[in-house]
Amino acid sequence: MRRAIESTTVQTSNGNLLQIDKHTAILPNMIVISKDENVWGKDATEFNPDRFLPENTKNRHPLAWMLFGAGPRICPGKNLAIYETKATLIRLLQEFKYELHEKSKLNEVTKTFMTFESLKMKIIPRKNE
Template sequence: MVVPFLITVVPARRAIEPTTFQQSNGSLLHIERGTCILPNIPAITQDEKIWGKDATEFNPDRFLPENSESRHPMAFLPFGAGLRICPGRNLAIYEIKATITRLLLEYKFEFCNETKTKQITKATLGFEQLKMKVVPRK
């Protein structure tokens, strides 16, 4: 079974004017005009200040409206943001929901104790060994 991963591609931007801002540790960072700027998405997606103590664990409930009201809008960027947000964002979201719904309606998925995962990057996990049973629902 092939398990697809969502790969986020956020294009770099260039600063259009020099600027200085204060970092979270209190130090100042100066950015010159023309400097390439790229968000560190893996670090953002596992920041305990944003996501809580279980930031590295899979928890789909963290995206429920009541759990994400106070979260900064740039804390999760699977499709980019702003004027250059992915134009296929809504279609991708609806396709994922429809596919998952259909699979869950038609099949039961059961992981075995022998399933082993391996961290590929700080943002994704891969399976070293994925043993599961897919049982058609009656």
């Protein structure tokens, strides 16, 4: 969370103006921003890794995706977390096959918390394919 050091007006993604007074606490709701159709397009809630390709990020605001924060207070473990996640994912994909047996159903508990209502998968060891 940050505090505004001076009063200002900012334009939101839908064109509205938002007045922020000096000393107001500011905390972006990243879950809402990550689903904003004005930022991500009509398929904002769909899984689409292509949206992060360089040609698809040219006109997007640099703070539209702030998983680890931004600026001088960005998470110091960002790079380590990204590399560990990639290495773990690669290892899991090398070792196992994944089959989805039924369509997963999401349950949106609040605007900031989602959970699976049901997720049924079969995980099969690859054993020297």
